Amino acid sequence: MxxxxxxxxxxxxxxxxxxxxxxxxxxxxxxxxxxxxxxxxxxxxxxxxxxxxADQGRTVVVCPDCGDAIERLVPGQDEREILAAHALSRRCDPAKKRKPRCPAQRCKEQLTFSNTQHCKGCGRKVCLKHRFPADHDCAASARAAAGAAAARRAGGECGRGAREEGSGGWALPASIRSLKIF
Structure with a gap:
């Protein structure tokens, strides 16, 4: 001891x-x-x-096709034998290994649980780099932005109309104009 x-x-x-x-x-x-x-x-x-x-530890072999971990039941068993038995068991599904990718143009980022953002405008899942609607060409936000701009123009809220006619400056609310700072 x-x-x-x-x-x-x-x-x-x-x-x-x-x-x-x-x-x-x-x-x-x-x-x-x-x-x-x-x-x-x-x-x-x-x-x-x-x-x-008594237990020399559990070891596993990772399948390169599907990513499954196969436990080595017999110590010293060859890795190729284990992978061949796994392929013959029909549990090997290569489609399971592929992770979805970001749908933004020219983005190759794989979407996982920690880097995925769900867009509320178009409903697509995108990576964190493209989480803003303008970054992933969100169709819903483009229509909403165009509609809001048209409504502002029709209502006269354009930047030229916000100026006061005689002063040359921007119009301020009455509460801010009467504010006195000591």
């Missing part, structure tokens, strides 16, 4: 149980196989040659 800490701080850290190391480590690792304490250099089963490691 590892000796714990120093004389001044007996609860702080532990010495590595590897016979050649015996380093005082302030963040030691407990092995779940043999129950000994090790430093960062000897924390894995292989590094301290753990004889009681």
């Amino acid at each position: 590892a000796r714990r800490g120093t004389e001044a701080f007996p609860d702080l850290g532990a010495h590595c149980d590897e016979p050649d190391c015996n380093q005082l480590d302030f963040l030691p690792f407990d092995c779940d196989g043999c129950g000994k304490v090790f430093c960062a250099a000897h924390r894995t089963y292989r590094d301290h040659r753990c004889a009681k490691a």
